[in-house]
Amino acid sequence: MTEGEKCLRRAYEAILASDFESAVDWFAQAVEAEPDNASYYYKGSISLARSGKLEMALDYARSAVRLAPDEADYRLHLRLVEGRKLARQARALLAKPQPEPDTAIELLREAVVLDPLDAGAYLLLGIACRLAGEYDRAIEALRAAKEMNPMLAEAGRLLRETKMDRARRWRLIYTNHTRRKNR
Secondary structure, X not given: OOHXXXXXXXXXXXXXXXXXXXXXXXXXXXXXXXXXXXXXXXXXXXXXXXXXXXXXXXXXXXXXXXXOOOOHHHHHHHHHHHHHHHHHHHHHHHHOOOOOHHHHHHHHHHHHHHOOOOHHHHHHHHHHHHHOOOHHHHHHHHHHHHHHOOOOHHHHHHHHHHHHHHHHHHHHHHHHHHHHHOO
């Protein structure tokens, strides 16, 4: 068994013990022991992404693809991590005291292209579109989030609220238009 394999085994033991910080260290040691082994970068990236360490996960995923560009799983994983990072950036823009929904929408549209099964990204896209007053797009994104993950109660609640907001807006537009027309 190589030194890299020993480190990889220790990393998985650490994960099973819920010691994710130690697992990160072991993955780093595996990569250090065998820097040309793409699978170590790939496996490390998966664990890092699950632990929320997206920058490091992205670096590892890029290294795996660089070392083994023909591995479809590595390329797919890189896309998923890139999508997750974009969604995280968009979440930060929406959480600001003065949210930036337009920029968040751009990031989230790219995120759902990279990872079309990320219900959380669709949920955020729905929130951003609603903030921007794009009710139809918000409804579409919230429906997608709810369909992908029926347990996402927030998507259902926001979907109902957004439909009501859209109906109110249409009533205002129709009422104002009718008043002007009847003068």
